Each structure stands twice: as structure tokens, then as C-alpha cells.
Amino acid sequence: MTLSAFFFLILNGLSSASALFFVAVGLSLIFGVSRIINLAHGSFYMLGTYIAYSCATRVGGAFGFWGGILVTALIVGALGALIEIVLLRRIYRAPELFQLLATFALVLVFSDATLYLWGPEDLLGPRAPGLRGAVEILGRHLPSYDLFLAILGPLLLLVLHVTLVRTRFGRLIRAATQDREMVGALGVNQALLFTAVFALGAALAGFGGALQVAREPASLSTDLIAITDAFVVVVVGGMGSITGAYLAAVIIAEVKALCIGLGVVHVGLLSVNFSKFTLVAEFLVMAVVLIVRPFGLLGRMQAAVRTIAEPEDPIRPATPLLKVLGLITLIALACLPLLAHSFPYALILGIDVLIAVIFAASLHFIAGPGGMHSFGHAAYFGLGAYGAALLVKWLALPMGAALLVAPLVALLGALLFGWFSVRLSGIYLAMLTLAFAQIVWAVVFQWEELTGGSNGVIGIWPPPPFDQAWVYFLLCLVLAVIAVLVLRRVLFSPLGYAMRAGRDSELRAEAIGIDVKRVHWLAFVIAGAVCGVAGGLFTFAKGSISPEVIHLNHSIDGLIMVLLGGIQTLTGPIVGASLFAVLQDMVMRDSEYWRALLGGIILLLVLAFPQGIVGALARLFDRARAP
Amino acid sequence: MSVLAVRSLCKTFDGFRAVNDVSFAVARGEFLAMIGPNGAGKSTCFNMINGQLAPDSGAILFEGQEISGLEARAVWRLGVGRTFQIAATFASMTVIENVQMALISHAGEIYWPWRPARSLHRERALCLLEQVGMHEAADRPCRELAYGDVKRVEFAIALASEPRLLLMDEPTAGMGPGERNELIALVKKLVVERGISVLFTEHSMDVVFAFADRIIVLARGQLIADGTAADIRDNERVRDVYFGSGKTFAGAAP
Numbered sequence: 006m007t008l009s010a011f012f013f014l015i016l017n018g019l020s021s022a023s024a025l026f027f028v029a030v031g032l033s034l035i036f037g038v039s040r041i042i043n044l045a046h047g048s049f050y051m052l053g054t055y056i057a058y059s060c061a062t063r064v065g066g067a068f069g070f071w072g073g074i075l076v077t078a079l080i081v082g083a084l085g086a087l088i089e090i091v092l093l094r095r096i097y098r099a100p101e102l103f104q105l106l107a108t109f110a111l112v113l114v115f116s117d118a119t120l121y122l123w124g125p126e127d128l129l130g131p132r133a134p135g136l137r138g139a140v141e142i143l144g145r146h147l148p149s150y151d152l153f154l155a156i157l158g159p160l161l162l163l164v165l166h167v168t169l170v171r172t173r174f175g176r177l178i179r180a181a182t183q184d185r186e187m188v189g190a191l192g193v194n195q196a197l198l199f200t201a202v203f204a205l206g207a208a209l210a211g212f213g214g215a216l217q218v219a220r221e222p223a224s225l226s227t228d229l230i231a232i233t234d235a236f237v238v239v240v241v242g243g244m245g246s247i248t249g250a251y252l253a254a255v256i257i258a259e260v261k262a263l264c265i266g267l268g269v270v271h272v273g274l275l276s277v278n279f280s281k282f283t284l285v286a287e288f289l290v291m292a293v294v295l296i297v298r299p300f301g302l303l304g305r306m307q308a309a310v311r312t313i314a315e316p317e318d319p320i321r322p323a324t325p326l327l328k329v330l331g332l333i334t335l336i337a338l339a340c341l342p343l344l345a346h347s348f349p350y351a352l353i354l355g356i357d358v359l360i361a362v363i364f365a366a367s368l369h370f371i372a373g374p375g376g377m378h379s380f381g382h383a384a385y386f387g388l389g390a391y392g393a394a395l396l397v398k399w400l401a402l403p404m405g406a407a408l409l410v411a412p413l414v415a416l417l418g419a420l421l422f423g424w425f426s427v428r429l430s431g432i433y434l435a436m437l438t439l440a441f442a443q444i445v446w447a448v449v450f451q452w453e454e455l456t457g458g459s460n461g462v463i464g465i466w467p468p469p470p471f472d473q474a475w476v477y478f479l480l481c482l483v484l485a486v487i488a489v490l491v492l493r494r495v496l497f498s499p500l501g502y503a504m505r506a507g508r509d510s511e512l513r514a515e516a517i518g519i520d521v522k523r524v525h526w527l528a529f530v531i532a533g534a535v536c537g538v539a540g541g542l543f544t545f546a547k548g549s550i551s552p553e554v555i556h557l558n559h560s561i562d563g564l565i566m567v568l569l570g571g572i573q574t575l576t577g578p579i580v581g582a583s584l585f586a587v588l589q590d591m592v593m594r595d596s597e598y599w600r601a602l603l604g605g606i607i608l609l610l611v612l613a614f615p616q617g618i619v620g621a622l623a624r625l626f627d628r629a630r631a632p
Numbered sequence: 633m634s635v636l637a638v639r640s641l642c643k644t645f646d647g648f649r650a651v652n653d654v655s656f657a658v659a660r661g662e663f664l665a666m667i668g669p670n671g672a673g674k675s676t677c678f679n680m681i682n683g684q685l686a687p688d689s690g691a692i693l694f695e696g697q698e699i700s701g702l703e704a705r706a707v708w709r710l711g712v713g714r715t716f717q718i719a720a721t722f723a724s725m726t727v728i729e730n731v732q733m734a735l736i737s738h739a740g741e742i743y744w745p746w747r748p749a750r751s752l753h754r755e756r757a758l759c760l761l762e763q764v765g766m767h768e769a770a771d772r773p774c775r776e777l778a779y780g781d782v783k784r785v786e787f788a789i790a791l792a793s794e795p796r797l798l799l800m801d802e803p804t805a806g807m808g809p810g811e812r813n814e815l816i817a818l819v820k821k822l823v824v825e826r827g828i829s830v831l832f833t834e835h836s837m838d839v840v841f842a843f844a845d846r847i848i849v850l851a852r853g854q855l856i857a858d859g860t861a862a863d864i865r866d867n868e869r870v871r872d873v874y875f876g877s878g879k880t881f882a883g884a885a886p
Contacts, residue, residue: 317724515704
């Protein structure tokens with residue numbers, strides 16, 4: 006590569022960096038002040054592109070385009086304010102993961118609202134009036150709009166920086182980022198501040214989305230892409246630091262640009278196709294940064310937020326009532342095959358539910374009692390699933406062996422990723438687990454020779470007698486019961502107690518000789534291995550496996566299951582997973598707008614059952630028993 | 633031989649000398665108070681002794697063995713217990729489970745993945761709770777306790793590992809005067825029975841002068857006095873540090 010080509014590449018990267026920065030900066034501001042993990046931020050960005058598209062095409066001309074971008078920012082900002090007032094205010098004091106669930110429901114709702122309003126097709130906007138041409142730099146042509154974006158990014162950074170440093174509003178934001186309770190104690194109207202910051206963050210996302218209208222088509226898939234990008238940038242830069250966010254955006258964009266620019270490079274006999282790394286580049290950068298600097302490039306250790314939810318009740322061994330209920334459920338499930346003739350679908354659904362139960366129970370194990378909010382639990386599901394599928398495909402192993410190897414493969418993955426992840430906590434741990442999952446996903450997606458790429462592996466059917474649904478169902482039932490009981494047993498053992506001890510107070514745990522990191526690592530590995538069982542079962546249940554199961558969506562599904570049932574209870578994940586699997590299945594089959602429906606149901610649950618279903622039931626039961 | 637010997641300990645945070653060339657020793661069975669105004673470096677000293685912080689320089693010898701730079705849990709394993717200024721317990725466990733946790737760890741059973749923890753060392757835990765007067769609350773969730781009771785539980789946790797040295801950072805912070813004397817009297821009684829040496833910090837001069845065998849005074853990171861209650865009361869430099877008047881100590885004769 007010549008020097009001029011390299012320089013051109015860097016310049017190109019800067020315009021992508023600006024785009025990343027626009028999405029990320031609002032998220033960083035919102036998180037800094039309200040500590041809300043707003044998953045719907047990517048949806049604001051997506052809406053921005055769609056609204057700007059409509060402005061630009063309906064009104065047309067320079068006014069429609071440029072004016073439209075500003076109007077879009079205002080509309081999305083107003084929408085943000087509305088959401089803050091109607092929804093988020095009710096859940097500021099809820100546990101972090103709970104807020105995640107609520108904002109993910111918004112993602113689903115917005116996604117279908119967009120589908121309803123604009124249709125499923127990608128919409129390509131007009132090019133920017135006045136900036137349609139290209140600038141010649143070093144003998145190459147750079148679209149002038151890209152150059153405009155490359156300059157706009159740092160400009161926005163400057164404006165925000167001055168606002169934060171010079172204005173009263175900015176000082177309040179900085180103060181609230183450091184200690185929001187103190188700001189409240191000083192008599193600042195917190196409600197107004199939070200609404201304003203949320204609106205500002207949303208407006209910035211909408212603005213960023215709107216600017217993209219001239220570069221990329223408006224598409225329904227941008228919401229999740231944008232939110233992942235934004236999170237990566239914010240975490241790499243350091244939560245709450247806008248300068249860090251720009252720095253991170255530049256680093257990530259440049260690494261990606263270089264990967265594309267390098268293309269296939271021959272080193273001796275080896276040829277490496279660097280363009281394949283673009284999918285995973287940002288996550289590699291994030292993983293490296295978090296391992297070296299646990300709080301991001303310019304981030305600081307966060308002051309603990311003192312107004313979190315009440316600590317949970319001590320765990321108690323199962324009451325006779327619970328044991329009887331469990332036994333009845335088990336017997337009922339074991340009898341399900343008798344229904345196979347009248348409701349053949351019941352068994353298929355049953356298998357899905359049981360796999361979901363193993364998945365959710367293993368995630369709950371580390372996320373609840375362990376306090377490690379993994380956003381990448383699907384990685385271990387995928388490792389188990391692919392481990393089993395590939396052994397059958399390449400080595401023609403029997404199903405029994407493949408199902409044994411599945412948890413082992415997942416265990417190895419958890420051993421490696423867990424070692425790094427347990428060194429972090431809170432949102433940083435969540436993001437590192439996410440990064441690892443995305444890396445696994447990208448490897449599986451790109452390594453077509455081994456994994457079949459996006460097509461996955463097909464034709465992995467169980468041998469007789471397991472090819473009959475009811476036999477396979479019983480196999481799943483046995484394994485699910487074993488998995489749930491083993492996890493429960495461990496929770497009540499010294500190891501499980503030590504894991505909770507480390508979550509409750511790391512300081513105290515270390516002061517009585519508990520190696521918290523090692524205990525959490527071990528727990529992470531156990532959860533990973535159990536999750537691998539679910540993956541293995543899934544492969545043979547579907548007869549095929551594709552990279553989707555490793556995707557962020559699946560990890561989030563797991564979290565929703567756990568939260569739906571109640572993270573502070575031990576039976577919660579079982580109930581949550583069952584309900585989620587059934588809901589997803591029924592709602593999905595019956596409605597075109599299943600996402601919105603699911604989102605609506607989740608929102609209802611969030612507002613009506615803040616402790617999850619089992620938590621709410623337990624509370625009702627306690628109240629009934631009290632005199 | 634002294635149980636704990638601290639020699640020329642130094643710690644700097646961003647150019648601020650939090651602890652500057654501090655040396656002192658705790659004799660076996662001694663109840664030694666470390667006092668000083670806020671920001672004198674007491675907690676930093678504690679955090680270095682129990683392994684939460686690594687000193688910049690200096691030596692910390694526990695029973696003749698160099699422990700500076702060891703991890704907190706390694707220091708604990710050697711026989712150094714610790715309570716915190718803001719009591720740290722496991723909020724999602726019952727009172728007795730908190731103590732059981734320490735006993736389980738002391739017995740080296742932390743990695744047991746199978747036997748139920750709640751049945752392990754229950755008798756011994758109850759016995760410890762009884763000694764601190766908390767046995768009736770044994771099966772209550774720890775988060776429901778009044779703060780003074782949490783401090784008692786924390787003390788029971790610290791005793792569980794049969795330490796030979798206890799570091800107590802403001803054991804009575806956040807308590808009322810009556811409760812305060814009661815707790816310190818209890819602490820003193822139990823450690824004397826067991827022959828445990830104690831290094832504690834305290835803001836209540838009543839408590840310090842009534843109970844400490846010896847007192848060391850820290851100010852701006854430096855050790856400025858070391859002696860009995862009478863020595864300290866008469867010490868000019870100590871008076872200067874505490875607002876330049878001796879009035880703080882006047883009514884506190886033991």
C-alpha cells in the first residue's frame with residue numbers, strides 16, 4: 006500500500022468514526038447521568054434515518070434534506086423525553102438488568118412501529134444537496150459528504166465539551182455523572198435534569214441517524230447494529246466520557262478501515278484475508294481495551310450507586326409445598342407424550358421449553374446469585390451446539406458422544422472467556438462477555454470451510470429411537486431436571502454461598518479469605534458447561550444449527566427469561582424460560598407484528614411485576630400468610 | 633516478640649503523602665488504639681496492614697513474617713482478622729450464614745460444590761453469635777439488622793477464623809454513646825479471653841481513654857505520639873493537632 010492510499014484510508018475512517026460517535030455520545034451522556042442502559046438508543050438512531058428519509062423525499066430539496074435533519078433531531082428528542090417521563094421514571098430504582106428488559110421491549114415496539122409506518126423494504130434516501138460531488142485528495146476522490154461528516158464529528162465533540170464545561174446545564178450533567186444523589190441533595194430538580202439529558206441523548210442519536218440518510222439506506226436492522234456499535238464505543242472510551250467516546254470511535258473506525266484496506270495479505274505461505282476481520286474488529290478492540298484498562302480508555306472507576314434495589318432474601322431449601330409442586334409439574338411433563346397424538350405440536354414446544362429452561366437456569370446461576378450480568382451467554386449455547394454438530398458432521402460421532410462433548414466445548418470457551426470477564430464488574434463485565442460472544446459469532450460466521458458460515462450445519466438428526474419426538478422430549482426432560490437440580494445443589498453448597506458472598510461484598514469476602522475472582526470464574530465455567538448441554542440438545546432437536554443462536558438477540562432472550570421469572574428467586578428462571586418460550590412461539594406464529602406484541606407484554610410485566618413473576622407470587626404468598 | 637511490627641511505612645496517592653514513615657508495634661495481647669484527626673492516614677495504614685493496599689515502602693511483619701504486598705485473603709489466612717469502618721457483611725444471607733461463611737473459609741471448604749453450606753459449622757457459628765449477643769437473631773436476614781447489630785455480627789465473623797491479630801477500623805462508628813461503650817467492653821472482654829491482640833482506630837475519645845492499653849497518634853500521615861493514656865493526654869503535639877487545646881481530653885479520665 007502506498008502512503009497516499011494509507012492516508013486516504015485514514016481519512017475515510019474518520020467519516021465512519023463520526024458516524025459511530027453520533028450514536029455513541031448520547032448513550033454515554035444518558036448512562037453517565039441516569040445509569041440507565043438504554044438499549045432503545047439504537048432505535049432512536051434508526052428512527053432518525055427513517056424520519057429524515059421522509060422529510061427529504063416528501064418535502065424535497067435542500068430544505069427538506071437539511072431542515073429535515075434538524076427536525077428529525079427535535080422529533081426524536083421529544084420522543085425520548087416522552088419515554089423518559091412515561092416509562093423510565095418508574096424504573097430508575099429498579100435493578101440494572103430490569104431497566105435493560107424495559108428498554109429492550111422498546112426496541113421491539115419501535116421496530117414494529119417502523120415496519121408498520123415505512124414497510125419492510127430498505128429505503129434509499131437522496132444524496133445531500135450541495136454536497137453531491139467529491140473532493141480530490143491525493144489523486145483520489147472522496148465524497149464531499151464524507152468529508153463533511155469527518156469534520157462534523159470533532160465539531161460536535163467541541164460543542165458538547167464547551168457545553169459541559171461552560172454552561173450550568175453542563176455542570177449539572179457532570180455533577181450528576183459523579184454523584185447523582187449529591188446533586189439531588191443540593192436541591193437540583195433531578196426529574197427535569199434526567200428528562201433533559203435523556204431528550205438530548207435521544208436527539209443526538211436521531212441526528213446521527215438522520216445524517217446517515219445520504220450514505221446508507223434506512224433499514225430495519227440498523228437498530229441492533231447501532232446499539233451494539235454504540236455500546237462498544239462507549240465502553241471502549243469509558244462510560245460517561247464523551248472525549249473517550251470520540252477517541253474510541255476513531256480507533257474502531259480506523260481499525261475497520263485498515264482491515265478493509267489491507268485485504269488479503271500474504272505472509273510467506275500464509276495468506277490472511279483481513280477484510281474478514283471487519284465483523285469482529287470492534288469487539289477485538291473492545292476485548293483488548295477492557296482487559297488492559299478495565300474502565301475504558303478515559304473512564305474512571307464508577308462510584309457505587311447507593312439507591313439500588315433491596316438485597317434479596319436469603320435462599321432457603323425448598324419448602325414441602327414447592328417440592329410437591331415440582332413433583333406434580335414433573336409428572337405432568339412426563340405424561341406429555343400421551344398427548345402426542347392429539348397435539349403433536351405440544352412435544353415440539355415442550356422440547357423448546359426444556360432447552361430454554363436449561364439455558365435460562367445456567368444464565369441465572371451467574372447473573373443472579375453470581376451478580377455477573379452476562380450479555381453473551383449465547384456464546385456457550387453456540388459452542389455446545391456447534392461442538393455437537395461439527396463432531397457429528399466431521400467425525401461421524403454418535404449422538405451420545407456429541408451430547409457429552411457439547412458441554413465440554415462450552416466449558417473450554419467459558420474457561421478462557423470467563424478468566425478475563427470475572428476481572429471486571431457491572432456494565433463492563435456485561436460488555437466484555439458480549440464482545441466474546443460476538444467474536445465467537447463472527448468466527449463461526451466467517452469460517453465457512455468448517456462451520457458452513459451463514460448456512461450453518463444441516464442434517465444433524467438424532468438416531469432411533471430418539472428420532473421420535475416423544476423419546477427426544479423425555480431425553481430433554483431428564484437432562485433439564487438434572488441440570489436444574491445440579492445448579493441448585495451448587496447454589497446451596499459452600500461454593501454457591503461463596504459466589505453470593507463475593508457479589509454481596511467483595512471486600513468482606515476477600516477479608517475472610519475467599520478468592521472472589523476464582524470462585525466467580527469457577528461459577529462462570531459451570532454455567533457455561535451447563536449451557537453447552539442446552540446447545541447440544543438444540544442441535545439435535547432442530548436437525549441443524551446456524552450462527553443465529555450465538556447472536557446478541559439470543560443472549561438477550563436469555564436475560565429476558567431470567568428477568569421475567571424473577572432474578573432474585575431460584576425457580577424464577579424456570580418459570581420465565583417456560584413462559585418466554587411459549588409466548589414467543591404462540592405470538593410469533595399468530596401475528597405479523599409479533600415483536601411489538603412481545604414488547605408490549607414485556608412492558609406490562611415490567612410495570613406490573615417488578616420482581617418478576619415468581620418474585621411477585623412469593624410476595625403475594627407472604628402477604629397472605631402474614632397475620 | 634511483638635505480634636505486629638510496622639517499620640517506616642509509606643504510601644503516596646497522587647503526590648499526597650497519606651502515610652509517611654510510620655513505625656510502631658503491637659505487643660501480644662495488647663489493645664492498641666490508633667487515633668488522629670480525619671485524613672491522618674489511619675485507614676490507609678489499616679488497608680496496608682491487611683493487604684488491601686500495597687505500601688510504597690517500609691515493612692510490615694506479622695509474627696516476624698513479612699506480609700506487606702500480600703493479598704488480603706493471604707494476610708487473613710496467616711491469622712489477621714479485620715472489621716471495616718462501614719460494616720461489611722453479606723446482605724443476602726442470614727446472620728448465622730454470615731458467620732458460617734467465615735468458618736467454612738477457615739476450614740478450607742470454600743470450593744466444596746455439593747454439601748449444603750447451611751449445615752456446616754452451625755453449632756460453632758451459634759456459639760460465636762452467642763458470645764456477641766446475636767444468637768437470637770441467627771436466622772434473620774442480615775440486611776434487616778440495626779447498624780449496631782451488624783457491627784456485632786461483623787465482629788463475630790472476624791472472630792470465626794481464630795485470628796491472633798484483629799484490625800478494627802472504627803468499631804463503634806455510627807453508634808450511640810451507650811451502645812458504643814457496651815460494644816467495646818464486649819470486644820475487650822472477648823479478645824482478652826482469647827489472647828488476641830487488637831489494633832483499632834476510634835474517634836470517640838471516651839472509648840479510647842477508657843479501654844486502650846496504649847495509644848498511638850497519627851497526624852498528616854506521621855506518627856506524632858506513642859504512649860499510655862496519661863502520656864497522650866499531656867502531649868503538647870497531640871493537643872496542637874486536636875485544635876490546639878487540651879479540652880477535648882479534659883473530662884475523659886478513666
